Amino acid sequence: MAPINLxxxxxxxxxxxxxxxxLRDTASPFTLLLDSLEQPATPLLKEYIRRAKLSKVHVxxxxxxxxxxxxxxxxxxxxxxxxxxxxxxxxxxxxxxAKITGPPQRRLILIDAINPLLSSKKQDPTFQLASFLGSFIxxxxxxxPKADASLVVAYHSDTPGPIQTQQTxxxxxxxxxxxxxxxxxxxxxxxxxxxxxxxxRDRSLAPPVFGLEEEQDGVILGRLDxxxxxxxxxxxxxxxxxxxxxxxxxxxxxxxxxxxxYSAACVKEVVSLLDDNVLYNPPVELDAGxxxxxxxxxxxxxxxxxxxxxxxxxxxxxxxxxxxxxxxxGGRILYDMGEEDDFDEExxxx
Amino acid sequence: xxxxxxxxPLLAPYxxxxxxxxxxxxxxxxxxxxxxxxxxxxxxxxxxSSNNAFIGLEDSPDxxxxxxxxxxxxxxxxxxxxxxxxxxxxxxxxxxxxQFAYVDGLSExxxxxxxxxxxxxxxxxxxxxxxxxxxxxxxxxGTLPGRSPAQANNPIGQGNASGPINSExxxxxxLNFAGQGLTALDALERDISTVIAKLKTAEDDEVxxxxxxxxxxxxxxxxxxxxxxxxxxxxxxGLQQAAHATVLTLAADSPLLHNAPVASNQMSTPVESEHAxxxxxxxxxxxxxxxxxxxxxxxxRDVSGVLRISRGGGWSTGAEENLEEKELLFYIQRDGGxxxxxxxxx
Numbered sequence: 001m002a003p004i005n006l007x008x009x010x011x012x013x014x015x016x017x018x019x020x021x022x023l024r025d026t027a028s029p030f031t032l033l034l035d036s037l038e039q040p041a042t043p044l045l046k047e048y049i050r051r052a053k054l055s056k057v058h059v060x061x062x063x064x065x066x067x068x069x070x071x072x073x074x075x076x077x078x079x080x081x082x083x084x085x086x087x088x089x090x091x092x093x094x095x096x097x098a099k100i101t102g103p104p105q106r107r108l109i110l111i112d113a114i115n116p117l118l119s120s121k122k123q124d125p126t127f128q129l130a131s132f133l134g135s136f137i138x139x140x141x142x143x144x145p146k147a148d149a150s151l152v153v154a155y156h157s158d159t160p161g162p163i164q165t166q167q168t169x170x171x172x173x174x175x176x177x178x179x180x181x182x183x184x185x186x187x188x189x190x191x192x193x194x195x196x197x198x199x200x201r202d203r204s205l206a207p208p209v210f211g212l213e214e215e216q217d218g219v220i221l222g223r224l225d226x227x228x229x230x231x232x233x234x235x236x237x238x239x240x241x242x243x244x245x246x247x248x249x250x251x252x253x254x255x256x257x258x259x260x261x262y263s264a265a266c267v268k269e270v271v272s273l274l275d276d277n278v279l280y281n282p283p284v285e286l287d288a289g290x291x292x293x294x295x296x297x298x299x300x301x302x303x304x305x306x307x308x309x310x311x312x313x314x315x316x317x318x319x320x321x322x323x324x325x326x327x328x329x330g331g332r333i334l335y336d337m338g339e340e341d342d343f344d345e346e347x348x349x350x
Numbered sequence: 351x352x353x354x355x356x357x358x359p360l361l362a363p364y365x366x367x368x369x370x371x372x373x374x375x376x377x378x379x380x381x382x383x384x385x386x387x388x389x390x391x392x393x394x395x396x397x398x399s400s401n402n403a404f405i406g407l408e409d410s411p412d413x414x415x416x417x418x419x420x421x422x423x424x425x426x427x428x429x430x431x432x433x434x435x436x437x438x439x440x441x442x443x444x445x446x447x448x449q450f451a452y453v454d455g456l457s458e459x460x461x462x463x464x465x466x467x468x469x470x471x472x473x474x475x476x477x478x479x480x481x482x483x484x485x486x487x488x489x490x491x492g493t494l495p496g497r498s499p500a501q502a503n504n505p506i507g508q509g510n511a512s513g514p515i516n517s518e519x520x521x522x523x524x525l526n527f528a529g530q531g532l533t534a535l536d537a538l539e540r541d542i543s544t545v546i547a548k549l550k551t552a553e554d555d556e557v558x559x560x561x562x563x564x565x566x567x568x569x570x571x572x573x574x575x576x577x578x579x580x581x582x583x584x585x586x587x588g589l590q591q592a593a594h595a596t597v598l599t600l601a602a603d604s605p606l607l608h609n610a611p612v613a614s615n616q617m618s619t620p621v622e623s624e625h626a627x628x629x630x631x632x633x634x635x636x637x638x639x640x641x642x643x644x645x646x647x648x649x650x651r652d653v654s655g656v657l658r659i660s661r662g663g664g665w666s667t668g669a670e671e672n673l674e675e676k677e678l679l680f681y682i683q684r685d686g687g688x689x690x691x692x693x694x695x696x
Contacts, residue, residue, distance in 0.1 A: 035663070037630065037633055037634060037662075037663055040634065040662075040663030040664075041663075042663065042664070042665050042666075065587075065631075065634060065635045065664070066664070066665050067371050067587065067590055067591060068371055068665075070665050080584050080587055080588070081532070081584055112665075113634065115627075115631065116580045116583065116584070116631070119578065119579065119580050119627060120578070120580045120581075156630070156631070156634055156663075158630055159626075159627055159630050159631060159634075160610035160611060160618075160623050160626050160627055160630075161611075162578075162623075163573075163618070163620060163623050212607065212608070212630070215604060215608050216604070216643070216646065217379050217381075217602075217603060217604045217643055217644070218377065218378070218379040218382065218602050218603070218604075218641055218642060218643025218644070219602070219641060219643060219658075220377055220602050220607070220629060220630065220633050220639060220641055221633060221639050221641065221658070221660045221662070222660075223660050223661070223675065224658070224660060224675045224676075224677060
């Protein structure tokens with residue numbers, strides 16, 4: 001049962017994540033990355049950029065936190081102290097679709113962290129997050145050639161939101177709006193933490209928490225290269241929630257290996273299912289039946305093939321009794337003489 | 351106890367090289383302050399060049415000169431001068447040689463500027479010299495040196511090159527917070543980047559900017575001045591652009607981090623929530639984070655605290671990802687020397 005399920009998930013969900021990360025068919029126009037200090041989104045953003053470069057997608061990075069233009073980014077827009085309207089117009093002008101005819105060129109727009117925009121003090125009360133994000137995907141000018149844009153937004157889920165004031169107390173929280181709008185939500189976890197938590201759960205212990213959640217004085221970050229007991233577990237775990245157009249949701253856990261494990265030009269899919277990971281799901285030992293192995297003895301305790309066949313051929317008395325040959329007939333001993341039996345006269349009559 | 355080398359060998363790789371335009375965040379708590387670490391940063395950046403100067407290599411054209419701008423919001427010039435002297439750094443002399451500049455964010459941050467020429471008698475009553483016999487912990491409230499207006503009359507940015515020991519040589523600039531919101535922050539940013547630019551005489555000078563406890567600025571202004579964590583982070587980013595690398599310290603005591611609700615509608619004060627956003631946001635931007643804390647198991651005679659070095663959330667190039675994450679113990683001796691060792695070692 002379970003293996004069939006797993007192989008089904010393997011084919012379908014691996015195809016899905018590769019479609020999402022490669023931005024094929026605009027499977028997800030708006031992807032929300034929920035990261036934390038324990039697992040920042042930068043490795044995944046780099047992976048997005050790497051794949052976009054391979055398929056020649058135009059990459060725009062709207063930077064609220066990054067100082068310098070990372071490799072592979074075509075247009076770098078620093079959003080420091082800019083109003084949302086300015087950012088929108090800069091993004092629109094950063095990329096001019098080359099040909100009006102031809103297939104629309106694909107475009108990837110990354111936002112390295114949306115939190116500063118949301119908690120800014122000088123925020124315009126008329127600012128609408130939904131229309132701001134929507135403007136990147138669908139250009140305001142309908143006559144403009146349509147570019148297939150995908151928006152990937154990172155949100156630091158461990159950062160407290162702005163204080164609620166009289167004006168905002170009835171508005172939904174920013175995170176609610178973002179998760180409502182997103183077509184895919186990827187929550188990032190550190191693989192070593194997932195392993196440590198699984199190890200604790202397997203022993204029915206409370207799973208450990210890391211970093212800020214420890215609520216320890218002076219601890220902001222708990223990430224260390226080698227957590228005790230997890231070995232050299234590297235990589236990030238992606239918890240994907242994808243909403244299909246039909247409305248059906250897909251939930252799956254993946255693992256993305258660290259960038260040093262594969263070459264930058266690697267076209268093959270590097271992401272795999274978390275359940276397929278050797279460290280997370282150690283392979284069940286093949287000789288699991290070693291427990292009911294026969295005890296060593298000088299007697300032959302097994303059955304030969306013929307003996308087994310004969311034994312299966314025996315009709316047990318209570319089956320015979322059900323044929324209903326009349327009362328009193330049940331319970332007799334049924335015996336077919338084998339050729340190796342010798343008839344014993346003195347035995348009870350059969 | 352034997353005296354320790356000024357730069358603990360285990361820490362040397364972390365202190366001496368900062369990748370370009372990187373941010374190093376140093377977080378401290380009340381029981382484990384970051385002064386000693388900042389002094390080691392100063393020493394790592396400045397001691398080589400002062401050695402060079404000693405043997406006459408100062409003007410060799412191909413050696414990149416490391417320079418430091420220290421902006422301090424919580425501790426006075428006297429304190430830094432005295433503590434650096436214990437490590438063998440003469441900050442006044444280095445300031446005279448244009449290798450170091452101190453920006454005073456403490457003494458006049460919120461005083462209204464006095465008209466020029468209104469000279470006050472130069473007496474520093476009420477600002478005792480920092481106690482040299484104790485550990486470099488923070489001052490008791492009320493004895494903050496430099497709060498007295500007596501030291502207010504240093505002509506800004508002048509007189510340093512000329513050399514004579516006047517009232518406060520070495521202080522390149524005193525910050526003054528005036529106005530509201532972004533304009534006030536912009537003015538501070540301009541002041542600091544002017545100092546950086548002035549120090550940067552050659553094109554390949556590497557200026558390390560150390561900002562000590564800017565969270566004080568955030569806590570003392572806050573929403574009523576239209577300054578929040580985002581504005582402060584933008585301010586820090588602006589300064590980062592001016593310098594080669596930035597080291598920033600702030601407090602990470604649990605009330606300042608954990609009282610702000612992430613999701614629920616539980617109430618929190620502006621200081622709590624803004625500080626948490628500021629600290630966590632900076633950790634997301636930083637390339638490396640050094641966290642100081644006390645031992646969880648209580649005080650010990652031969653351990654002052656724990657130093658955890660981890661990678662931050664910021665973008666980094668491949669080389670920076672090689673930063674090894676570590677957790678070390680440190681012990682501050684009576685003479686101010688610091689011993690750094692791994693767990694289980696001594």
